[in-house]
Amino acid sequence: MKQHAASAFDRAVLVLNTGGTFNKRYDPIGGDLFVARDDQAVEAALAQFRGNLACRVQGLIYKDSLEMDEEDRALLAREIAAATETHVLVVHGTDTMSLSADAVAKCCPEKRIVFSGAMTPYAFAPQEGAMNLALGMGWLLSGDTPEVRIAMHGLVLPYAQIVKDRQNGVFVALE
Numbered sequence: 462m463k464q465h466a467a468s469a470f471d472r473a474v475l476v477l478n479t480g481g482t483f484n485k486r487y488d489p490i491g492g493d494l495f496v497a498r499d500d501q502a503v504e505a506a507l508a509q510f511r512g513n514l515a516c517r518v519q520g521l522i523y524k525d526s527l528e529m530d531e532e533d534r535a536l537l538a539r540e541i542a543a544a545t546e547t548h549v550l551v552v553h554g555t556d557t558m559s560l561s562a563d564a565v566a567k568c569c570p571e572k573r574i575v576f577s578g579a580m581t582p583y584a585f586a587p588q589e590g591a592m593n594l595a596l597g598m599g600w601l602l603s604g605d606t607p608e609v610r611i612a613m614h615g616l617v618l619p620y621a622q623i624v625k626d627r628q629n630g631v632f633v634a635l636e
Contacts, residue, residue: 506594559620
């Protein structure tokens with residue numbers, strides 16, 4: 462776990478890294494993508510805040526979200542519930558982000574939580590992941606009302622009002 466310096470914001474944010482495409486890297490020996498078991502991509506994105514944000518990064522599951530199960534979601538919810546921070550950003554794979562958000566919402570009604578991630582690995586094209594992370598962080602810092610949202614592709618909506626449009630590779634608001 463790495464601590465980032467406190468700043469003008471006295472509110473500390475917990476950043477939970479569960480893996481997902483955001484964290485994937487290329488294995489030149491095996492020739493495939495893998496979810497790295499570290500927080501390198503998340504740390505690189507958070508470095509863009511240049512010390513103006515107080516946050517604690519904690520790696521947790523390190524899986525592609527398609528491999529996550531109910532046990533993983535229960536672990537995620539327990540970690541958030543036990544955290545001293547009331548504001549939490551979860552870096553998560555996009556395929557089952559809404560399932561995890563639903564599980565967390567049921568167990569952590571007193572916390573302000575946002576899920577975010579990327580469709581492209583940060584290691585290949587950092588812009589999308591960094592933008593989604595910053596979008597989520599901005600929402601977290603903008604208030605104190607407990608709620609669970611998803612921040613992706615310019616939208617920050619309650620988790621039940623946003624969906625991954627798999628045909629077009631973008632998150633959209635549900636109508």
